[in-house]
Amino acid sequence: MSTHQAAAKSRVDVMNGNMAAAWGARLSRPQVIAAYPITPQTPVVEYLTQFFADQELDCQMSEVDSEHTAMSMLTGASLTGVRCYTATSSQGLALMYEPYFRASTLRLPIVMNIVNREMISPQTVWGGPQDSLTLRDAGWLQIYVEDNQEILDTTIQAFKIAEHQDVLLPINVCYDGFYLSHMSERVEVPSQESVDAFLPSYHSDHILLDPDRPAAVDPLTSGYLLMEYRQKHMAAQQAALDVIAQVHDEFARLFGRDWGGLIETYRMEDARYALVTMGSVTGAVREVVDRKREAGVPIGLIKVRALRPFPLQQLRSAMSGLKGYGVIDRNVSFGWNTGILFQEVRSALCGLDEQIPCIPFISGLGGEDITLDLVGQAADAVVRNTAMVEQAQWLQVAHEGR
Amino acid sequence: MKEIRLHGRGGMGTVKASQIIVYANVARNGYGNSIPFFGFERQGAPVTAFVRLDEKPIRPKTQVYHPDCVIILDPTIQNAVDVFHGMKQGGICVINTPERAEDLKLPSVVGTAAAVDATSLAYSRLGKAITNTAMLGAFVKATGWVDLAAVVEKVVEFWGKENGDLVEEAYAETVVHRRDMT
Numbered sequence: 001m002s003t004h005q006a007a008a009k010s011r012v013d014v015m016n017g018n019m020a021a022a023w024g025a026r027l028s029r030p031q032v033i034a035a036y037p038i039t040p041q042t043p044v045v046e047y048l049t050q051f052f053a054d055q056e057l058d059c060q061m062s063e064v065d066s067e068h069t070a071m072s073m074l075t076g077a078s079l080t081g082v083r084c085y086t087a088t089s090s091q092g093l094a095l096m097y098e099p100y101f102r103a104s105t106l107r108l109p110i111v112m113n114i115v116n117r118e119m120i121s122p123q124t125v126w127g128g129p130q131d132s133l134t135l136r137d138a139g140w141l142q143i144y145v146e147d148n149q150e151i152l153d154t155t156i157q158a159f160k161i162a163e164h165q166d167v168l169l170p171i172n173v174c175y176d177g178f179y180l181s182h183m184s185e186r187v188e189v190p191s192q193e194s195v196d197a198f199l200p201s202y203h204s205d206h207i208l209l210d211p212d213r214p215a216a217v218d219p220l221t222s223g224y225l226l227m228e229y230r231q232k233h234m235a236a237q238q239a240a241l242d243v244i245a246q247v248h249d250e251f252a253r254l255f256g257r258d259w260g261g262l263i264e265t266y267r268m269e270d271a272r273y274a275l276v277t278m279g280s281v282t283g284a285v286r287e288v289v290d291r292k293r294e295a296g297v298p299i300g301l302i303k304v305r306a307l308r309p310f311p312l313q314q315l316r317s318a319m320s321g322l323k324g325y326g327v328i329d330r331n332v333s334f335g336w337n338t339g340i341l342f343q344e345v346r347s348a349l350c351g352l353d354e355q356i357p358c359i360p361f362i363s364g365l366g367g368e369d370i371t372l373d374l375v376g377q378a379a380d381a382v383v384r385n386t387a388m389v390e391q392a393q394w395l396q397v398a399h400e401g402r
Numbered sequence: 403m404k405e406i407r408l409h410g411r412g413g414m415g416t417v418k419a420s421q422i423i424v425y426a427n428v429a430r431n432g433y434g435n436s437i438p439f440f441g442f443e444r445q446g447a448p449v450t451a452f453v454r455l456d457e458k459p460i461r462p463k464t465q466v467y468h469p470d471c472v473i474i475l476d477p478t479i480q481n482a483v484d485v486f487h488g489m490k491q492g493g494i495c496v497i498n499t500p501e502r503a504e505d506l507k508l509p510s511v512v513g514t515a516a517a518v519d520a521t522s523l524a525y526s527r528l529g530k531a532i533t534n535t536a537m538l539g540a541f542v543k544a545t546g547w548v549d550l551a552a553v554v555e556k557v558v559e560f561w562g563k564e565n566g567d568l569v570e571e572a573y574a575e576t577v578v579h580r581r582d583m584t
Contacts, residue, residue, distance in 0.1 A: 013428075014421065014424050014425045014428050014434070126440055127440075146463075147463070176463075178438075178440040179437070180463065183435055183436065183463055184421045184435065184437075185433070185435040185436070186428045186434065280463045281463075283460075283461035283462050283463050284463070284464050286461045367440050370464065371464055371465075372462065372464065
């Protein structure tokens with residue numbers, strides 16, 4: 001099917017990010033869904049339940065008693081070789097931690113949307129990727145997206161990435177709570193036929209629960225074998241770098257939408273400075289980059305899509321030769337004085353010969369708005385800066401009485 | 403790009419109205435996004451929603467700080483919220499009020515005032531003060547930014563014909579007053 005044919009068969013709708021995720025899942029024909037509702041992810045579960053009730057989604061669907069059970073049920077289901085989907089957020093993800101880690105070390109290609117939300121306490125339900133970023137070392141692939149179309153498109157791609165024979169790892173497609181989950185915008189929904197042409201059904205060869213071929217899963221394992229498991233898992237993460245890029249390119253050819261693959265660069269060709277982002281703030285940064293460019297400031301944007309695996313080489317080639325950069329983090333790394341993305345980017349750039357002046361910014365925690373003004377302040381600070389700043393600069397709108 | 407801010411109270415359908423404006427702009431092959439203000443939402447509490455409309459994809463997902471238009475679904479909301487905060491000079495104010503548009507005491511930033519007694523219209527048709535659909539009719543009359551037919555179509559789809567008729571009645575009843583800015 002050509003791009004033209006795929007586009008002709010799609011329909012234009014208006015939907016929030018949660019509906020976009022639900023449509024991404026539905027079009028991918030999962031065979032088992034198990035999920036537990038939690039703000040701001042709850043509508044994803046409601047929409048999928050509605051699709052199921054209307055017989056528009058042919059799968060086994062279970063609203064379980066907790067997130068721990070959701071991931072445990074999908075672990076069992078995935079071991080039988082079927083395609084599995086779920087979604088969660090924040091405290092639900094925390095409750096899921098034990099089976100979350102095991103799903104990756106068992107090499108089960110489960111797809112899970114994470115609707116990013118702050119961790120308590122104090123009590124909060126608003127956006128921020130602290131939940132999933134804190135689990136960056138649990139062996140899953142993680143991709144972060146900036147708008148509702150990208151949620152839908154990437155959720156479909158996620159199945160193909162996870163199920164690739166060189167990868168066989170679970171994957172999160174992460175999007176900001178409220179700023180995307182509850183924001184409605186124009187979204188193009190591809191036809192079932194075009195998604196079927198892109199995403200073949202899943203066949204598991206690497207692991208299969210089968211009564212005719214009994215096997216022990218997770219027997220007590222010695223360290224030397226565990227070392228081999230981890231080496232292979234790490235190699236699969238590295239292999240995913242190529243697979244994410246390939247699957248992305250194939251999707252772009254077929255559907256005519258290009259999200260950049262591992263990272264996306266915007267106006268970086270002749271840039272001397274850059275702002276590095278992830279997630280829903282990216283659109284505001286594009287706007288600020290355009291305004292700064294009009295004022296003659298040679299600044300560009302780097303959007304990190306894949307956090308795991310981390311695209312070291314792509315960042316090095318995009319950022320080599322810059323005179324300065326800043327990273328806008330909507331999260332914190334306690335004990336490190338910066339956000340998590342800053343750590344990752346700074347570590348990646350240690351592979352360059354030069355040291356590029358940099359600033360770690362923290363902004364937008366607990367769903368606070370990262371306004372165009374704040375992004376503009378970050379851009380100005382990056383252009384002025386000549387130091388390797390190690391202490392986060394907090395960008396925030398003044399509140400009365402604070 | 404046009405930026406709109408809606409002020410209502412929990413239970414009035416303020417957020418849903420913001421989404422219908424986006425639907426109507428997408429129906430004419432435009433773009434839009436609608437963002438509820440993420441606060442402590444309860445029945446009767448002040449609710450704010452933001453809308454952006456454009457002919458090309460809209461990148462910022464931030465809140466709206468300098469609206470071209472404010473829509474006030476509940477006349478008492480002004481006691482609780484500064485509904486004109488940050489409004490662009492010469493902006494459009496679409497307000498639910500029994501007063502005449504030309505008699506309204508509005509800040510000088512307002513260039514156009516559009517008034518309709520949405521509460522009374524909603525009461526007589528629906529038996530309750532759910533003003534969002536009537537105010538959509540007033541919004542279309544005041545701005546012309548989206549097509550009435552597209553709004554009515556979506557309203558009928560969500561809430562039935564009576565609400566669709568209410569949009570059209572409010573459109574007809576709304577008085578638009580261009581204020582002397584000199």
